[in-house]
Amino acid sequence: MWILPLVGYLGSAVGFCFLTLAIASGLYYLSELVEEHTVIAKRLLTQLIYSIIGLQLLLCVIDRFPVLLTLLGVFSHVIYLGNMRRFPYVKLTDPLFVASCVLVLVNHYLWFKHFSHAQDRAYKNMSSYYDSPSDIPSFTEIASYFGLCVWLVPFALFVSLSASDNVLPTMDSEGPSLAGGMGGDGNKARRGQGLAKALVDNVRSAIGAVGEMAGWNRPRDRFE
Template identity: 60%
Template sequence: MWILPLVGYLGVIVGFSFLTLAIASGLYYLSELVEEHTVLARRLLNRLIYGIIVIQVLLVIFDRFPFFLSLLGILSHLVYASNLRRFPIVKLSDPLFILSCILVLINHWLWFRHFSKPPAPSRQADNNWRQPYQVDYDEMPSFSEVASYFGLCVWLVPFALFVSLSAGENVLPSMGSEYATGERASAGLGHSRGPSDGKSKNKGMAKALVDNVRDWAQENGEIIGFWRGDQAKRF
């Protein structure tokens, strides 16, 4: 068979393209919702962080999860919560924001190593001299359980923060915006900013990422010749 494998590869490419567009559209829509309901979004993120901390404590107590790894996860979520102190504004050079990004990678790597290791031999295997290294597969977590733990306790809060927080470079000049932009708003009438600054809008990081990717695709499409400038504006 020659044609069917090519059709399979083409289907994978088309499916991946549709999946990427769906994720980008979802990120864009969620960013707009957060921009309209910042108070509700902050409240939900706060409760989500402390709810996951409670889940991790229960996993240590009842399911005997590793104590130090769980403690690292709890401390990481406390660091994530510190990014909400000026919600939804975040300065990309803020040490706490940089530390949060590093902790996401460390948690993912350590928990992946933990679930990749084979479980320790069960107590019944210690009494079985014929198979002293027998593994109790009943105590091994299933793929759905591992994926659910990663989705809820490792990735959910960083992903929600990525969708909710706004980069400091896009903040309107107002009271308290010095933290995000690093500039002080002038009070005099003679020091007014240009009209373009008045049209700037607080834009979420996920929304800015989607816009940048779209602009990059438009520019490269014009260079390659897929469409003209007027067609790119309607893209």
Template identity: 75%
Template sequence: MWILPLVGYLGSVVGFCFMTLAIASGLYYLSELVEEHTVMAKRFLTKLIYSIMVLQLLLCLVDRFPFLPTALGIFSHFIYLGNMRRFPFVKLSDPLFLTSCVLVLVNHYVWFKHFSSRQEHAYQHMSSYYDTPSDIPSFSQIASYFGLCVWLVPFSLFVSLSASDNVLPTMGSEPSSSPSMDVGGKRKNQGMAKALVDAIRGVIARGGAMLGWKKPEDRL
């Protein structure tokens, strides 16, 4: 077969592009939603952080999850909670924000190492190839834990937090023509996810302009 593998590769590329566009559209919509309902988003994220901390504590007490990784996870969410003091604004150079970024990666590595070593240990003590270890979590359980207890809060903060300052222009300053300015001259906060999507769109637009592609309104 010669044509079918090419069709498979082409379908994979097209599917990846559609998935990327869907994720970018979702991030953009969620960022817009948070900008319109900041108070509600802050309450939701605060309750979410406390709920995940309680969930991790229950997993340690009931399901006997390891103490040190659990303590690291609870401490990390306590640090995430510190980012809520100025919600939705954040300085990218803030030590608390930088510590949160580092803790996300550390948590992922620690829990990935824990689950992988637990599976390896269980398979090494199998008496037969056809045995199925019953004391190890399934893939869906591990993925759910990573999604809820490791990545959910950092992802929500990434979508919700804004890297801009909500300030009024001072006397003598030049008027800005940026689309982030509203009618009253007050700068509208823009979420980091929304800013990232806009930056990627700008890079794609500049690349298309260099290749001679034009927008439909520019062709008139």
């Protein structure tokens, strides 16, 4: 077969593009929703952080999760909680924000290493090839733990926090200064923009710039 594998590759590429667009649209919508309901979003995020801290402590006490990794997870969520003091605005050079980004990666690596070693030990202790390892979490349980206890709060912060004073550069960075000089929407242009929205806008502007360089005569207002 020659054509069917090509069709499979093409379908995978198209599906990946649609999935990327769906994620970007969801991030954009959630960021706008948080901007409209800042007080409610702050309250929900704070309660979410406390709930996950309690869940990690329960896992440590009841399910015998490693104490040191649990303490690291609790400490990480306390650092995440520190980003709520000026919610929804954040400076990308703020030590708490930088520490939060580092702790996300550290937690992911250490917990992934922990679950990998647990599975390796379980398979090595098998006396027969036909035995099934016991007392090891399933893929669904591991994925759920990562989703809820490792990535949920950082992802929610990424969607909710706004970069103050336009600290995230855009493709047309002259726009805000011109608007401010004309006295029209200067305050709106200088207002903090959600991190997720800024990321989507930057990617969208980059695609528009590449399209113009490639000779696609698309009106620029389609990307605004």
